[in-house]
Amino acid sequence: MTQGIIISLLVLCLIWLGIVTFYLRRLMEHYQVLTRGVNKKNLEFVLENLTKETHLVKKNISNLISRCDTIEKNETYYIQKIGLLRFNPFKDTGGDQSFILTLSDANNTGVVITGLYSRSGLRWYAKSIFEGKGIEHELSEEEKKALKIAKNIKETTVQTHS
16 A cells, blocks of 8 residues: 555656656757857856847837927827818809918917918918917908817818809
């Protein structure tokens, strides 16, 4: 009976030894892959370089986070709303060849560019807008409509006005 217990323990120990050997071999192969081309002299050099690179990467990540924060803080001032309205300012002649282009930020501040087409050529006009209203000049009905298009849809839109 005691011989059976001893044999069972011996078999169990051999199985355990096989499992440990398998994992040790895998660990050694992994270690050899990591240290390929590295000897005792330059191992310290390699580790120092890795540490320096890690610090540099952390510094770069911190810099990128700071830049992203600045961009997010200022994003309301970037052009976000674009409205395009084609219309005919002269009811009896021509087609919808005149246009109004509205470019504004999140606060509806920006510029309204009007291009009036006539037989003699194309005339350009620009008006500054602040919070959806003309600063120096009153906005025409068509310009107000183009601004409304830009406010309602935050992407490029083309509509015709009759």
